[in-house]
Amino acid sequence: MTKIYVPLDMAAVAMGADRLVAAIEKEAAARGQKVQIVRNGSRGMLWLEPLVEVETPAGRVGYGPVKTKDVAALFDAGFLSGGAHPLSIGKVDDHPWMRQQNRITFARVGVIDPLSIAEYEAHGGGAGLARALQLGPAATIEEVTKSGLRGRGGAGFPTGIKWKTVADAPADRRYVVVNADEGDSGTFADRMLMEGDPLSLIEGMIICGYAINGTKGYVYLRSEYPQTAKVFQAAIEAARKAGWLGDNVRGSGFKFDIELRVGAGAYVCGEETSLLESLEGKRGIVRAKPPLPAHEGLFGKPTVVNNVLSMGTIPMILEKGAQHYADLGVGRSRGTMPLQIAGNVKFGGLFETDFGIPLGTIVNDIAGGTRSGRPVRAVQVGGPLGAYVPVSLFDLPFDYEAFAAKDSLIGHGGLVLFDDTVDMLWMARFGMEFCAIESCGKCTPCRIGSTRGVETIDKIRRGEDVEANIELLKDLCHTMKFGSLCALGGFAPYPVESALRHFPEDFHKPALEAAAE
Amino acid sequence: MAGAAPYNDERAREIIKAHMSLEGPALPILHALMEEFGHVPESAVKDMAEALNISRAEMHGVVSFYHDFHREPHGRHTLKICRAESCQSMGAEKQANEFLAKLKLSWGETTPDGALTVEPVYCLGLCAHSPSALIDGEPVGCVDMETLDEIVAEARR
């Protein structure tokens, strides 16, 4: 019986993985070959999806991207014993993309069967929780603080300090909430972790619940990820069955359970207070802070809100010790970041590496430049609220503070490449339009300013009073930055201003040329 | 496909009741109603408001806030085309506009035969395979005009 891996990851499915599984089963049956197909997570080499892996005595050999029409030829080439074929990438672990990484958060993703508790445990799963139970709640929080882990949702707030605030807040109940709203364009790490190693997120939530003395966890997942919801729900059920969740977590006497909730297509619900309102069943209007969710969060109770990646890294930090994590990275950006490389890109995917890697190394060496083969012109880093970074800034190290110093942000770690055909004035317009569509409506600068922004950019596009309208656009950005309650209105100006700063020529195209487009 | 059942007050009230033990049940109920009936009509809003003990206006506010919930039924199939930045870097905006023009639709509209509703979506987490789309919840990567045409033909079948 040969073990074959075909990812269940939504990106692999989008490229035909489900059809491929059926084709392999059919072909194997026709040839009388016995195969066992395991649906793993994705290794993150997304340009190779669907990446089929075959277990051989020498290790796992990969083939990709495989289409159903390739299946017969693969059998002919003896792929079941790792045979040579043009689609072969050799041993997956030896691939340069894999070897250059430092996989901590994603250590198990793509390797194990995501729904197998036994495989999870065989690959170190459970060690973090065991250590936390040994340390006790206070020392567990101390470990998280010492690791230097900062929130991966975008704001970069130290996770340990957040947990301590919640633990110290007097209350009869406390909640653990995981933010899986992942709305930023160019990001998919939360999705990949929840599909590829959901149990690590579950274990992280259990550790958090134990540390802050909370018994209930919610995961708020965006509705644009229907496949993820299925996998994660199955993982919750497997965890319950195995005694990981319930009244007596792994025999510890600690009680904890998790519920999956699905959002409803509002980007702003990724903002933590809007998310809490939504979980409570209300409109996702952002709350004024204070009070912080750590003091008055879900249903008014102290609540930890953490991103999937922050929470999913906790088991590894506990398992390996805070120091191991803190030793990686640069400055105040400790540990690793799962980079998501997307857009017009040759080798797009997930690449986890220590903080500090220069942007140009990521774009040129790792991602191999654009898919179109044309020169890279801009990279939007950190989602729709992140700046467009020009090639002249490619020596910027991937680090929270270094990006902030250039009016940019690393956000959730997404990088979207654009080639030299991009119209930056149009992208600036889209930034404003997106803010107008997704604004929760609470503050005027965000709600009205973004619509004004679109109108103003349209005038610039038509060549009307260009200089005056650029000044007006700058003023609008300023008003939005300083008059908005949350980062949707507050950061929407970043892509616009960066486009204006680094690509001014796109704002000064002759009207005729713009009209001809 | 989901959401095809004709609206039925009694069934709607059952769905509402089945979720009442949850903390903050509104979104799970609305999703379940969408799953069953494909829309959330006025009488469901009224029943939900009663069950949740809030005003009907408040309940309206919740339903209308979220892009996923709608008051009228959609077409038999729903195509969500991504128009966020990563997909735009691969020409998604131009392609979508041409596609919509061909169908004589604007975003959010349904073909006159009721086969297909086309909606915008802002990132599907498939950004290494831009442009992307979801057809009745099934992901599709590296979408070109041919893919879109096939989806329409399939929906009309």
Ligand SMILES: Cc1cc2nc3c(=O)[nH]c(=O)nc-3n(C[C@H](O)[C@H](O)[C@H](O)COP(=O)(O)O)c2cc1C
């Ligand atoms: C408009 C907006 C959207 C956001 N979207 C997300 C999101 O999708 N996922 C996320 O984890 N954080 C998002 N955030 C950040 C959250 O408010 C919050 O900082 C984060 O969930 C805290 O978790 P962390 O400390 O682990 O990062 C968003 C913030 C804003 C203003």
Ligand code: SF4
């Ligand atoms: S900035 Fe925009 S999204 Fe944020 S609270 Fe104000 S109106 Fe709502």
Ligand code: FES
């Ligand atoms: S931007 Fe289209 S899938 Fe992410």
